Amino acid sequence: MSDLYELTIAVDLRDEISETELAELSWHLGIGPQPERLSIVTRFPVVVEDDDGIPVIEDDPHPLLAERGAALRVGGALCSVLAGRADLSRKGWSLTSRQEIHPDQFEEVGELLCWLAARAHATHLRGDGAIGIGFLRFIEAEVPDVLQVENGQVGWPT
Numbered sequence: 001m002s003d004l005y006e007l008t009i010a011v012d013l014r015d016e017i018s019e020t021e022l023a024e025l026s027w028h029l030g031i032g033p034q035p036e037r038l039s040i041v042t043r044f045p046v047v048v049e050d051d052d053g054i055p056v057i058e059d060d061p062h063p064l065l066a067e068r069g070a071a072l073r074v075g076g077a078l079c080s081v082l083a084g085r086a087d088l089s090r091k092g093w094s095l096t097s098r099q100e101i102h103p104d105q106f107e108e109v110g111e112l113l114c115w116l117a118a119r120a121h122a123t124h125l126r127g128d129g130a131i132g133i134g135f136l137r138f139i140e141a142e143v144p145d146v147l148q149v150e151n152g153q154v155g156w157p158t
Contacts, residue, residue: 002139005157006074007101007109007147009065009134012085012121015092022093028112029080029097030066041111064109065097073139074100090121097134103156110154117149130155 017025024040026032038061046060067078080097095116101109117124117131124132130150136157137144148155 002073003102004073004139005101005103006071006137006139006144007097007099007134008136008144009095009097009113009116009147011095011116011124011133012090013093013095013116013119014121015085017093017119025095026082028063028065029082029095030063030068031080031082034061034063040115041108044108064105064112065099067099071098071100074137090123092121101136106154106156110156113147113154114149114152 020035020037021040023032023035024038027034028040041064044059044061045057047055048058050056065080068080069078070076071078076098078099080099081095083094085092085094113133117133120131120133126132126148128150130148132146132148133154134147135144136147138157145157
């Protein structure tokens with residue numbers, strides 16, 4: 001048994017994203033360099049041992065949706081794409097990402113998903129007030145669950 005999930009994000013974003021935010025989002029998707037200052041997800045804590053063998057927490061920034069190529073366990077390919085919508089009726093950006101994710105990553109990825117949900121086009125707003133952001137499928141499940149953000153919280157499995 002494995003703790004891996006297939007995470008599929010499919011969201012259209014409004015066009016009010018700043019150039020700085022767009023650069024950081026591109027980095028998270030693996031299609032741009034790391035910006036000097038991070039403002040979307042700002043903390044990437046990791047526990048390491050110092051020279052004396054004592055655990056310490058360090059910050060280790062890394063893109064959250066940047067994996068590419070063959071998936072390790074969920075089948076298919078991992079990818080992320082950000083496409084402009086300048087020539088469409090709903091201006092902004094279309095984002096699609098398919099990644100393998102472990103529950104240990106839920107907090108960091110959740111922070112990014114909440115940021116995306118706050119900038120999603122109204123078409124993603126569900127009747128109950130939640131924002132549909134994509135899908136999450138446990139590796140052994142055949143059918144994915146809708147992944148949504150409500151009141152600034154991602155509806156991760158419990």
